[in-house]
Amino acid sequence: MASSSITFIGYDLPPRDGIFTEGDTPICFRVGERHFIALHDTLIRQSEYFAARYPNKQDYYDTVFIDTDPNIFEHIINFLRTGIYPLFFDVSTQTFDHAKYFPLLAESQRFGIKKLVDWIANKKYLSAVRITKSVIVLDDISSGHLQDYLNQGSPADGQVEVSTSWTMKNFYLCPRGIRLHNGDRSRCGRNCEVYRRRRGGRVEFEERRVLSAIITTTKISIDSEYCLNDAK
Secondary structure, three states: OOOOEEOOOOOEEOOOOOOOOOOOOOOEEEEEOEEEEHHHHHOOOHHHHHHOOOOOOOOOOEEEOOOOOOHHHHHHHHHHHOOEEOOEEEEEOOEEEEHHHHHHHHHHHHOOOOOHHHHHOOOOOHHHHEEEEEEEEOOOOHOOOOHHHHHOOOOEEEEEEEEEEEEEEEEEOOOOOHHHHHHOOHHHOHHHHHHHHHOOOOOOEEEEEEEEEEEEEEEEEEEOOEEHOOOH
């Protein structure tokens, strides 16, 4: 006889002998088209609903049907099993999926999971993510400074955004017309300064159109300890 499959910790696994240790009391649920299995102690530890429904540790052979969204119920079971608060945060958009918390809040209230209700209702999940930004302004990226910076790579836990614009800049001119000295007066040595004094001592500049860049680095830090049930 073919065996059916059950969902255990988010994966479809075929039931087999020896999956539970001695003294475990598994309880099976059917939610929509999915099946879940959890231990008695896991269910009653933080859920008033399951504690009332299954007051005694005994063998429960029948599969219990629960009329709810299996995708939401999965988070209920995972929280009861692991004690890790759900964090619906999109790193690419740097936003929380608040709409996903609403049905989970309703189900948390239904199953009497006070800590999970508190986590969602008071938006404590907002404190689990920290977003910091740093800004670097490069006045003239034609010199290759931008490429040098980008070659350093982007942080694995963040994003780098580059915006450019054209601006006018006073460009230093070497009094002796040495091209390597242009743009940076410190490149001129004693001979250049003597030559300048002989010509009246005026420092000359030329207004040029240069490309500037603003580099914004966003770093995202997730406090995993804050998401643990025991840390609350």
